[in-house]
Amino acid sequence: MNAEEIQAIFFAECEESLAAAEAGLAACKAGTQDSDTVNAVFRGVHSIKGGAGAFGYVALQAYTHTFETLLSDVRDGTVAIGEALIDLLLRALDTLSDHVAAARGLGETPDDAALQAELTAAMAANAGAAPPAPPAAPAASPAAVISDDDEAPELSDFDFAAMLDDITGAIGQNDAAAEPATDATWSVRVRPHADAMRNGSEPLLMMREIIDLGGTCVACDVGQIPPLDAIDPGTGYLGWHFALPADVGEAAVREIFDFVGDECSLAFGDDAAMPPVRLPAPRVAAPAPAQPAAAASASPAAVASDHDDAPRAAAAAPPAPPAMGQSIRIELGKLDKLIDAVGELVIAQAMMAQRLAGDGQAVTEELTMLEGLTRDIQESAMAIRAQPIGSVFSRVPRILRELTASTGKHVRLEVSGESTELDKTVIERLGEPLTHLIRNAVDHGIEPAEARIAAGKPAEGTLTLSAEHKSGRILIRIADDGRGIDRDRVLAKAIEKGLVAPDATLSKEEIDLLIFAPGFSTAQQITNVSGRGVGMDVVRQNVKDLGGRITIESEPGSGTTFTLTLPLTLAISDGMVVNVGDQTLVVPLANVVESLRPDPREVKGLGASRAMINVRGRFIPVLPLYAAVGAIGAVERPEHGVLIVVETEGAGRAALLVDAICDQRQVVIKSLDTHYRSVEGVAGATILGDGRVALIIDVDGLVAQSLAANSLADSGLFEAA
Amino acid sequence: MPTISLPPRCDRAAAEALLPEMIAALGTGTLAIDARGCTQIGQVMLQILVAARRTGEGAVINASPVLRETARRLGLEAELFDDTPVMGKGGARA
Numbered sequence: 001m002n003a004e005e006i007q008a009i010f011f012a013e014c015e016e017s018l019a020a021a022e023a024g025l026a027a028c029k030a031g032t033q034d035s036d037t038v039n040a041v042f043r044g045v046h047s048i049k050g051g052a053g054a055f056g057y058v059a060l061q062a063y064t065h066t067f068e069t070l071l072s073d074v075r076d077g078t079v080a081i082g083e084a085l086i087d088l089l090l091r092a093l094d095t096l097s098d099h100v101a102a103a104r105g106l107g108e109t110p111d112d113a114a115l116q117a118e119l120t121a122a123m124a125a126n127a128g129a130a131p132p133a134p135p136a137a138p139a140a141s142p143a144a145v146i147s148d149d150d151e152a153p154e155l156s157d158f159d160f161a162a163m164l165d166d167i168t169g170a171i172g173q174n175d176a177a178a179e180p181a182t183d184a185t186w187s188v189r190v191r192p193h194a195d196a197m198r199n200g201s202e203p204l205l206m207m208r209e210i211i212d213l214g215g216t217c218v219a220c221d222v223g224q225i226p227p228l229d230a231i232d233p234g235t236g237y238l239g240w241h242f243a244l245p246a247d248v249g250e251a252a253v254r255e256i257f258d259f260v261g262d263e264c265s266l267a268f269g270d271d272a273a274m275p276p277v278r279l280p281a282p283r284v285a286a287p288a289p290a291q292p293a294a295a296a297s298a299s300p301a302a303v304a305s306d307h308d309d310a311p312r313a314a315a316a317a318p319p320a321p322p323a324m325g326q327s328i329r330i331e332l333g334k335l336d337k338l339i340d341a342v343g344e345l346v347i348a349q350a351m352m353a354q355r356l357a358g359d360g361q362a363v364t365e366e367l368t369m370l371e372g373l374t375r376d377i378q379e380s381a382m383a384i385r386a387q388p389i390g391s392v393f394s395r396v397p398r399i400l401r402e403l404t405a406s407t408g409k410h411v412r413l414e415v416s417g418e419s420t421e422l423d424k425t426v427i428e429r430l431g432e433p434l435t436h437l438i439r440n441a442v443d444h445g446i447e448p449a450e451a452r453i454a455a456g457k458p459a460e461g462t463l464t465l466s467a468e469h470k471s472g473r474i475l476i477r478i479a480d481d482g483r484g485i486d487r488d489r490v491l492a493k494a495i496e497k498g499l500v501a502p503d504a505t506l507s508k509e510e511i512d513l514l515i516f517a518p519g520f521s522t523a524q525q526i527t528n529v530s531g532r533g534v535g536m537d538v539v540r541q542n543v544k545d546l547g548g549r550i551t552i553e554s555e556p557g558s559g560t561t562f563t564l565t566l567p568l569t570l571a572i573s574d575g576m577v578v579n580v581g582d583q584t585l586v587v588p589l590a591n592v593v594e595s596l597r598p599d600p601r602e603v604k605g606l607g608a609s610r611a612m613i614n615v616r617g618r619f620i621p622v623l624p625l626y627a628a629v630g631a632i633g634a635v636e637r638p639e640h641g642v643l644i645v646v647e648t649e650g651a652g653r654a655a656l657l658v659d660a661i662c663d664q665r666q667v668v669i670k671s672l673d674t675h676y677r678s679v680e681g682v683a684g685a686t687i688l689g690d691g692r693v694a695l696i697i698d699v700d701g702l703v704a705q706s707l708a709a710n711s712l713a714d715s716g717l718f719e720a721a
Numbered sequence: 722m723p724t725i726s727l728p729p730r731c732d733r734a735a736a737e738a739l740l741p742e743m744i745a746a747l748g749t750g751t752l753a754i755d756a757r758g759c760t761q762i763g764q765v766m767l768q769i770l771v772a773a774r775r776t777g778e779g780a781v782i783n784a785s786p787v788l789r790e791t792a793r794r795l796g797l798e799a800e801l802f803d804d805t806p807v808m809g810k811g812g813a814r815a
Contacts, residue, residue, distance in 0.1 A: 192764060197733060203764045204795070211794060220796035225768055228776035229744045233737045237768045240796065 003202075006395050009431055010051045014100045017044035021093055029086050035075065039518055041089070042071040043538050048100065050435055053406070054399045057103040063112050064099075067092050070119045078124035085122060092119055184246040187218070188253050189267040191239035191275040196263040203264065207240060209256045215242040224277040232279075239274045255410060332424070335384060342374075342381045343572060343668040347687055349374045350665060354689035375666070378572060386568075387427050389467045389476070390418030392434055396465060399435060403442045410449065410460045411442055417467035422474050422568050429546055430476070430566070433539040437478045437562050438463065440536065445482030445560050455557065457481065473548075473590055474568055479561040485554040487511045494520065512552040516540040545673070549700050565700075575667040575696060576644065577688070578658040580625045581634030584694045586667050586686055587656065591646040591699040595661060600639040611638055613655050615645060623706050624657040628681055629695065635659045651704040656697075665689075669696060681705060724753040731759050731766035739766075743773055752780035759788045767792075771800055 021044030027037045049064035071089070073079040098110040190210070192203030211217075221239035225231065244253065250268055257264045265275030353367055393415050400411050446452075446461035453459050464479040487508060494500040494514045506514075514520060518537040543550045548566035567573065567590075575586035576595075602614040603622070611622040622643065626634030635641035635657070643655040667686035672679055672695075683698035723746040728735050746752055752773055773780040782801055784792070792798045 197763070197765055202732075204762075204767070204791075207795060217794060217796035220800070222768075222771050222775075222797070222800055225772045225775065228740075228769070228772040229747060231740070231769060231772045233733065233740055233765050233769065236764065238764060238771075 005391070007055060009395075009428060010055055011100070011104050012428065013051060013432055014048050017047045018093070018097055018100065020044040021096075025086060025090050025093060028081065029090070033081050035518070038071070038075045038081070039537075042068065042075050045071055045096065047432055047538065048096065050432075050439065052103065054395070054402050054435065055103075056402070057099075059109050059112075060099045060103050063116065064096065066116050066119050067096060070123050073124040076124075079122065088118060088122060091115065185243040186246060187241060187243055187268070187270045187272065188215075188250075189239060189241050189272055189274045190257075190264055191221075191277065192236040192260075192264045193278040194234045194236060194263075196260045197234065197236060201260065203236065206256050206260070206264065207242075210240075210242050210244070210253060213244060213248050213252055213256075215244045215248070215253075217241070218243050221274050235277065235279060237277055239277075241274065255404070258410075258412060330384075339381050339385065342378050345374055346378060346572060346666050347668055347689075350689040351691070378666070382423070382568075382572070385424045386421040387424050388419045388421050389427060389430075389474075392427055392430050393418050393465055393467075395431065395435070396438060396463075399438055400442065400463070403439060407443060408448070409442055409446050411446060412460050412462045414462060414464045415466070416464075420467040420469060420474060422566065426474075426546055426566055426568070429542060430564075433542040433550075433564070434476075434478070436536065436539045441478060441480040441482065441560070441562075445480040445484075447483050451483075455483075469568070474566045476564040476566065477561055478564075479559060481559040484556040484558060484560050485512055485515070485552070486556070490514055509552075512554055515552075516550075544678075572666055572668050573696075575665065575686070576661060577663040577665065577667075577694065578625075578642075578644070579660045579662055580629060580658050581631030583629055583631040584662070584688065584692065585625065585629065585658070586694050586696040587644055587646065587658075588683065588696060588699060589664065591648065593645040593647050593653065595642055595644045597641075598638050598643050603638045613638060613643060615655070618653075620645065620653050620655050621707060622655045622657055623703060625697070626657070628702055628706065646699045646703065648700045648703045651700065651707050654703045654707070656699075667694075667696065723749050724755055726755040727759045727766070729758050729760045731756075731762040733763055733765040736763070736766040736769050740769055743769065747777050751778045754780050754782045756782055756784045756788050759785045762788055762791055767795070767797065771797065774801060 021041045024037050024041035024044065028041070045064055045068045049061055049068055052061040052064060070079065070092075074081055074085070074089075079085065092115060095110050095112050095115055098107060099112070101107045102109040188210070190207070192206070195201075196203045196206075207217075218241040221241070222237070224239070225237040231237070253268075254266065257266060265278075267273060267275050349370060353371070356364070356367060396415070397413060400413055404410055441463055442461070446463070447455065447457075449459040452461065462481045464477065466475075466477045466479075468475050491500065491506065491511050491514070494511075494517065495502050495504075497517075497520065499514060499517050499520065500506065516536045516539070520536065540550055543564055543566070546566055548564055551563045551565070552560065553563070554560040574589035576589055576592055578585050578587055596615070598613055604612050604614065604619070606612050606621075612619045613622050622638050624634075624636065625631070626636070638655075638657050641657050641659050642661055643657055644661070645653060645655050647653055669684045669686060672682060672684050675685075681698050681702040683696045683701075685693050685695050688694050725739060725743055725746065727739070743752065754770065754773065756770075770780070770782060774782070781803065782788075784802065789798070789802070792801050
């Protein structure tokens with residue numbers, strides 16, 4: 001994924017956030033002014049701010065900060081919501097849209113000075129004492145806009161555009177700093193290698209950062225560049241020698257190259273030699289500049305043609321469009337139509353199978369074939385939508401760099417499983433929660449360097465991102481090696497905010513979960529990074545919307561791990577169709593471990609109304625599904641029904657009591673949220689072969705919920721069992 | 722004199738797409754590279770431009786101010802342009 005695509009995702013998210021904020025304000029205007037609605041507006045603006053910061057849109061970030069501060073006051077009730085305020089907020093939202101459009105290159109950066117003043121005036125701490133953002137930043141053009149002369153603002157690619165803008169834009173001050181370079185300077189020599197130029201990475205951006213540090217280019221080593229017909233676009237031939245002011249440390253330079261590892265060779269010191277070019281394996285030693293194309297004998301594919309027999313006609317060809325690779329860009333809408341149609345095909349196929357079975361013509365050879373084909377088509381269609389999660393991970397280094405700049409904390413990134421594939425929709429919607437989690441980990445989790453050293457840890461924090469497939473789901477872990485969750489403080493804060501009764505006794509896990517409560521934040525200071533307590537509830541909501549779950553493991557002093565469990569696709573899954581009284585339900589196969597008809601002797605009563613079953617020496621709680629879904633006429637005793645043993649994230653195993661298992665098949669998931677509303681314990685609905693609607697059980701949610709209810713009812717007994 | 726026009730965004734993909742064209746144009750005289758529309762450039766294209774200047778009869782690059790400035794800051798101005806002004810003379814805005 002290149003920089004442009006990453007940025008496109010950000011703008012797509014902006015659209016969503018703007019729409020959400022707009023809807024929230026419209027609801028406010030219509031009279032719904034509850035905290036959820038205000039929160040929704042706030043979250044929208046906050047998300048845009050986060051992205052704007054990460055992508056370096058200064059004006060947009062400054063503006064959203066002011067906007068958000070006012071919204072925060074409204075949410076906290078320190079500013080009363082009224083007709084005039086809502087109108088102001090709506091105007092502010094319009095200007096926000098303009099800002100986003102400007103960042104996108106679709107218009108001028110709006111002049112927001114007056115509006116910012118108005119917003120500031122409306123804040124709780126009104127009259128005077130304006131918060132930090134407004135005056136300074138907006139004057140500067142947004143970073144992505146190439147401010148240079150008559151150049152058409154092409155500017156869709158933030159990376160390169162930002163680079164050029166910065167390089168040219170910063171010229172004045174740097175020249176001033178560098179030309180009278182009589183001050184002591186020291187040298188660094190940098191040579192980017194092949195991988196530093198892959199996957200949308202751009203070494204020049206790092207050179208820009210050196211220049212931003214006050215570095216001046218002493219020389220550029222071009223001696224290693226071979227003749228044009230022997231050049232390998234994938235090799236880094238250029239090397240730079242920069243002089244840096246004495247007050248810039250070596251660490252600051254090293255840090256710029258943190259994320260590329262050894263893909264950029266560095267040599268420090270005035271006498272150091274320029275690191276050598278890393279040529280592709282079969283190449284002979286570096287060809288001298290004037291040397292003829294001798295080395296071309298083993299040169300890479302791109303330069304296979306020799307100029308003598310090169311077709312002359314090619315010279316007259318128009319500038320080639322970047323015809324790369326064997327791929328095709330498809331409008332997402334078309335793809336979604338295909339996926340929808342495949343979903344319907346799966347249903348139709350199931351209906352036909354059922355009808356034929358009803359007519360006594362079961363299992364014909366053709367039907368089996370059709371079933372196989374349907375499955376193939378479905379898998380292929382899904383594969384089209386599958387994308388490696390690396391596209392989301394690749395946004396992380398930039399976010400971290402930005403965080404380092406704003407928090408001063410240095411964080412090393414470790415990534416694994418980037419090639420894990422999952423559905424595009426999931427990928428797209430993962431960006432926002434992931435960004436929040438990372439910002440949170442750096443801001444709240446990882447301690448400042450001094451505190452880390454005092455705690456016997458390396459000064460530099462480590463953030464580990466990993467992704468893997470596990471039983472039909474994808475697990476994404478975001479782990480930091482920071483201070484862990486300070487549960488005492490979380491609990492105190494929750495009590496202070498009225499989220500928890502003062503006398504409540506909560507388990508560690510329950511305290512950890514409090515950080516997902518809307519409006520919860522323990523940060524002492526509200527920063528650009530985090531602290532407003534919106535991030536985490538957005539995260540949970542986003543993950544929930546994706547049909548996923550988020551769990552926390554935290555060890556005081558050694559770090560926190562957030563685990564996101566997400567479905568691979570949102571459209572189709574395998575399920576076990578079961579009967580419970582008068583209802584037909586679907587249990588996602590991903591959760592099912594086994595099913596059994598219990599021996600009455602293996603079922604033990606527990607407390608007043610609960611039961612455990614001994615499955616090969618291990619006691620598992622029995623959860624009657626009829627109770628959860630309110631089915632009538634269901635089997636109530638485990639020994640009379642069938643138990644489906646399920647594995648859950650977070651709540652371990654449980655045995656779901658059902659009347660009977662009818663079938664196991666693919667189900668097309670229809671969202672309840674879009675057609676009705678979100679229902680606790682239900683992941684969605686599907687249409688069965690006979691046209692009836694069946695609910696799909698959210699096993700994780702249901703089990704966690706039932707067990708939590710039980711454990712609160714007779715806590716202590718559980719362990720005794 | 723064959724002329725090769727550079728797109729506004731000279732990233733790696735653009736560089737890889739244009740390289741065969743430039744190679745094909747070798748031996749037909751000095752290469753003229755029209756980079757007046759170039760607003761963004763990456764290392765891959767930058768080193769191809771250097772190679773083009775150093776190969777065969779060389780190349781004349783008609784640069785946009787942005788390219789010119791980037792080259793200047795990265796120590797490549799003299800390498801890429803014939804008319805490099807003396808350092809410090811009125812900035813580098815061509």
